[in-house]
Amino acid sequence: MAFEGLGERLQATMDRIKSKGKVSESDIKVMMREVRLALLEADVNFKVVKQFINQVKERALGSDVMQSLTPGQQVIKIVKEELTDLMGGDNQKINLSQKPPTVIMMVGLQGAGKTTTAGKLALHLRKNYNKKPLLVAGDIYRPAAIDQLETVGRQIDVPVFALGDQVKPQQIVTEALDHARAEHQDTVIIDTAGRLHIDEGLMNELKDIKEIAKPDEIMLVVDSMTGQDAVNVAESFNDMLDITGVTLTKLDGDTRGGAALSIRSVTDKPIKFAGMSEKMDGLETFHPDRMAQRILGMGDVLSIIEKAQATVDEDEQKVLQQKIKDQSFTLDDFLEQMDQVKNLGPLDDLLKMMPGANKIKGLDKMQMSGNEIDHVQAIIRSMTMDERENPSKINASRKKRIARGSGRTLQEVNRLLKQFNEMKKMMKQMTSQKGKKKNPFGNMGLPF
Amino acid sequence: MSFLKRLKDRFQPSREKEAAGKSVEEQNEKLDDGLISIEEFEEWEQEQIGYKFKAGLEKSREKFQNEINELMARYRTVDEDFFEALEEVLIGADVGFNTVMELTDELRHVAKVENITESRDLKETIVEKMVEIYERNDDLPETVNIQEDDLTVILVVGVNGVGKTTSIGKLAYKYKQEGKNVMLAAGDTFRAGAINQLKVWGSRVDVDVISQSEGSDPAAVMFDAINAAKKRGTDVLICDTAGRLQNKGNLMNELSKMKNVIQKTVPDAPHESLLVLDATTGQNALSQAKAFKEVTDVSGIVLTKLDGTAKGGIVLAIRNELGIPVKFVGLGEQLDDLQEFSAENYVYGLFADMISNAEELDDSGGDDV
Numbered sequence: 139m140a141f142e143g144l145g146e147r148l149q150a151t152m153d154r155i156k157s158k159g160k161v162s163e164s165d166i167k168v169m170m171r172e173v174r175l176a177l178l179e180a181d182v183n184f185k186v187v188k189q190f191i192n193q194v195k196e197r198a199l200g201s202d203v204m205q206s207l208t209p210g211q212q213v214i215k216i217v218k219e220e221l222t223d224l225m226g227g228d229n230q231k232i233n234l235s236q237k238p239p240t241v242i243m244m245v246g247l248q249g250a251g252k253t254t255t256a257g258k259l260a261l262h263l264r265k266n267y268n269k270k271p272l273l274v275a276g277d278i279y280r281p282a283a284i285d286q287l288e289t290v291g292r293q294i295d296v297p298v299f300a301l302g303d304q305v306k307p308q309q310i311v312t313e314a315l316d317h318a319r320a321e322h323q324d325t326v327i328i329d330t331a332g333r334l335h336i337d338e339g340l341m342n343e344l345k346d347i348k349e350i351a352k353p354d355e356i357m358l359v360v361d362s363m364t365g366q367d368a369v370n371v372a373e374s375f376n377d378m379l380d381i382t383g384v385t386l387t388k389l390d391g392d393t394r395g396g397a398a399l400s401i402r403s404v405t406d407k408p409i410k411f412a413g414m415s416e417k418m419d420g421l422e423t424f425h426p427d428r429m430a431q432r433i434l435g436m437g438d439v440l441s442i443i444e445k446a447q448a449t450v451d452e453d454e455q456k457v458l459q460q461k462i463k464d465q466s467f468t469l470d471d472f473l474e475q476m477d478q479v480k481n482l483g484p485l486d487d488l489l490k491m492m493p494g495a496n497k498i499k500g501l502d503k504m505q506m507s508g509n510e511i512d513h514v515q516a517i518i519r520s521m522t523m524d525e526r527e528n529p530s531k532i533n534a535s536r537k538k539r540i541a542r543g544s545g546r547t548l549q550e551v552n553r554l555l556k557q558f559n560e561m562k563k564m565m566k567q568m569t570s571q572k573g574k575k576k577n578p579f580g581n582m583g584l585p586f
Numbered sequence: 587m588s589f590l591k592r593l594k595d596r597f598q599p600s601r602e603k604e605a606a607g608k609s610v611e612e613q614n615e616k617l618d619d620g621l622i623s624i625e626e627f628e629e630w631e632q633e634q635i636g637y638k639f640k641a642g643l644e645k646s647r648e649k650f651q652n653e654i655n656e657l658m659a660r661y662r663t664v665d666e667d668f669f670e671a672l673e674e675v676l677i678g679a680d681v682g683f684n685t686v687m688e689l690t691d692e693l694r695h696v697a698k699v700e701n702i703t704e705s706r707d708l709k710e711t712i713v714e715k716m717v718e719i720y721e722r723n724d725d726l727p728e729t730v731n732i733q734e735d736d737l738t739v740i741l742v743v744g745v746n747g748v749g750k751t752t753s754i755g756k757l758a759y760k761y762k763q764e765g766k767n768v769m770l771a772a773g774d775t776f777r778a779g780a781i782n783q784l785k786v787w788g789s790r791v792d793v794d795v796i797s798q799s800e801g802s803d804p805a806a807v808m809f810d811a812i813n814a815a816k817k818r819g820t821d822v823l824i825c826d827t828a829g830r831l832q833n834k835g836n837l838m839n840e841l842s843k844m845k846n847v848i849q850k851t852v853p854d855a856p857h858e859s860l861l862v863l864d865a866t867t868g869q870n871a872l873s874q875a876k877a878f879k880e881v882t883d884v885s886g887i888v889l890t891k892l893d894g895t896a897k898g899g900i901v902l903a904i905r906n907e908l909g910i911p912v913k914f915v916g917l918g919e920q921l922d923d924l925q926e927f928s929a930e931n932y933v934y935g936l937f938a939d940m941i942s943n944a945e946e947l948d949d950s951g952g953d954d955v
């Protein structure tokens with residue numbers, strides 16, 4: 139991400155004001171320009187930005203900013219509040235019908251992630267609501283679309299209703315609903331073909347399906363990397379179908395995701411889910427407040443910490459922290475940590491979500507792939523317990539033995555031991571520094 | 587002659603020629619009968635492409651021009667409000683943020699130096715500067731690097747769902763039509779149904795598809811394909827790859843491994859590394875181009891889904907900042923919905939109405955100021 143966050147953007151103005159000690163109306167104007175640029179860079183639609191800026195400006199011109207000692211912070215606070223407000227406050231859950239089956243209809247442009255999200259939703263509903271979902275193959279146009287949904291169904295063990303690509307989607311949906319009732323499938327998720335919002339013929343097809351299926355949820359699936367066009371897409375789909383919810387996909391990428399704000403502002407419909415990976419478990423509930431921060435380039439720290447916490451056992455974490463504190467962290471602990479890191483997913487993905495991480499030189503080069511972790515683990519596993527606890531005992535002949543045993547080179551063994559040494563030094567610093575400067579990883583219990 | 591007029595003459599097929607509506611057969615016959623020269627035929631062909639391209643861009647363009655015209659009507663004087671509004675119009679077309687800033691800063695400068703106060707008088711300079719940005723890297727090869735008597739390998743990369751597989755189907759069709767022997771490699775072994783999707787395109791176009799089972803190593807598929815292509819004397823091998831977000835280090839590494847495998851057998855391959863970009867994508871497309879360029883040395887862009895309302899203006903920034911030219915545009919989901927990209931036509935497409943409006947002003951004497 140090459141873009142500056144709002145904080146950095148406002149820095150210069152804040153510095154100037156600090157030396158002057160007083161905020162003028164023209165200072166506010168300059169700040170508003172920075173806010174505007176930050177939002178435009180994040181792909182928020184320019185009309186939405188304009189509206190938003192007017193709102194913020196009004197509040198900023200009120201007494202709270204003008205009289206504040208930290209006007210920059212105040213502006214950021216107002217922007218964040220207004221943005222979170224616009225994004226819709228709390229997370230909203232999926233609509234479920236009292237009378238089964240609940241019908242969910244997936245709609246959106248080509249390639250947005252409808253089919254993938256249909257599968258993810260099926261899994262989500264079964265796991266968290268104990269539902270019995272049925273997936274319906276309503277995309278008869280895209281080559282192998284049915285095959286794709288059937289594969290997804292197999293992966294998550296959810297039945298797929300398909301009638302091939304020679305039957306009209308309207309008919310497929312009609313029969314699917316009968317089928318669901320007969321088989322007591324209490325949730326029906328209809329996958330539809332991607333279509334342009336200006337394609338009248340295909341948009342009418344969706345209207346027909348809506349008429350037939352009377353869905354409880356019409357889920358508009360939008361790619362989070364969408365630019366200015368997001369308003370047109372969201373507005374058209376909403377006008378035609380009166381959508382009930384939105385899923386924003388591919389948020390595991392490095393996009394700021396300003397489209398989220400655009401969509402909210404033109405449809406006033408809640409964004410309910412975030413797609414966070416290509417895999418079936420990669421669906422998360424959408425948190426408007428966190429999205430607001432992400433759009434402003436302040437990083438999604440909470441999501442990262444949550445992800446880390448979900449993977450790292452809390453008790454283990456406490457033990458670990460104690461070990462770090464009293465310097466008894468061993469290579470064996472390191473081995474265990476590696477497992478947790480592996481569960482967390484690629485390290486660089488995680489780091490890239492950190493605020494300011496784009497500023498760290500060489501971060502893009504720093505990668506620890508699954509392979510490398512495997513290699514390091516192999517080396518440690520070839521050590522005796524005694525060696526793992528007292529690495530200083532590992533002399534040249536022991537190194538040779540370890541290298542042979544793990545199938546790695548002597549250099550790799552050396553490198554690992556050196557790195558471990560440095561890591562311990564770093565831990566020592568971290569613990570002695572505690573309270574002074576917050577290390578973002580400090581309370582995650584991860585030794586890097 | 588004014589710049590706009592020159593631009594117009596260059597890109598707009600004259601009305602009479604268009605009205606004649608000659609068919610390909612007719613023109614071919616004339617060529618055979620010696621009624622027209624090969625140059626004349628080629629010129630006609632070029633016009634046809636330009637015309638079809640224009641038609642495809644119609645919808646995107648309409649909105650864009652309305653906005654520009656509205657802008658000129660609303661902001662008659664050149665002031666900060668005008669520039670802010672202009673920035674918005676360009677940003678509305680997803681033209682890269684920095685490019686827009688660069689452009690408007692230059693315009694501010696021109697307005698100041700030349701003492702331009704009426705927005706109308708700045709119109710021409712706007713177009714001029716846009717074209718300039720586009721033509722700055724003029725020495726870039728715009729054509730596809732096809733080896734005449736040898737195997738050409740085209741690697742197709744991009745993020746998820748942008749239209750890689752579909753574009754490969756269209757490219758296969760194009761090269762097959764040109765009489766080439768085409769083969770496809772099913773390098774997306776990850777996404778559900780991806781292999782079958784490519785196979786459907788393969789059978790539509792009637793070309794061979796080399797594949798392994800879902801979940802297998804894509805580098806191994808590349809190895810198979812490149813060897814099969816060599817053995818069978820294939821002219822063009824087009825390699826599909828799984829979609830990957832550019833910030834995923836491990837997946838980007840996988841891509842470079844695929845490239846290495848290809849290069850082991852054919853050292854100067856891939857001859858083209860095409861990055862597929864979705865026209866609806868905003869500023870992130872720049873980050874995509876940067877990351878993929880680093881890994882696969884991207885030689886060209888396929889800009890898809892231009893049949894929608896998105897304008898894909900980010901390609902201006904990509905060309906400006908990274909020097910990667912657009913080589914093809916996707917205008918639909920059918921086999922023949924692929925056009926060779928022409929920068930002039932594209933810019934012309936975005937500015938067509940502005941130009942004709944300025945023309946009218948020119949024609950009406952222009953001394954009413």
Ligand SMILES: Nc1nc2c(ncn2[C@@H]2O[C@H](COP(=O)(O)OP(=O)(O)O)[C@@H](O)[C@H]2O)c(=O)[nH]1
Nearest residue numbers: 249250251252253254388413414415416746747
């Ligand atoms: N990284 C990532 N990829 C996604 C996500 N959702 C979908 N995809 C990918 O996006 C592409 C298009 O998805 P698909 O479900 O086929 O889209 P559809 O055309 O709308 O049905 C596929 O490659 C998916 O694997 C997501 O949340 N993250």
Ligand SMILES: Nc1nc2c(ncn2[C@@H]2O[C@H](COP(=O)(O)OP(=O)(O)O)[C@@H](O)[C@H]2O)c(=O)[nH]1
Nearest residue numbers: 248249747748749750751752890891916917918
């Ligand atoms: N309207 C339109 N749709 C397209 C275009 N190119 C691809 N698509 C659609 O976009 C979706 C994703 O395309 P696909 O080739 O599977 O993308 P991939 O994941 O990058 O291989 C499919 O539904 C395609 O039909 C285009 O130029 N215009």
Ligand SMILES: [Mg+2]
Nearest residue numbers: 252253277283
């Ligand atoms: Mg689909």
Ligand SMILES: [Mg+2]
Nearest residue numbers: 750751774780
């Ligand atoms: Mg594909």
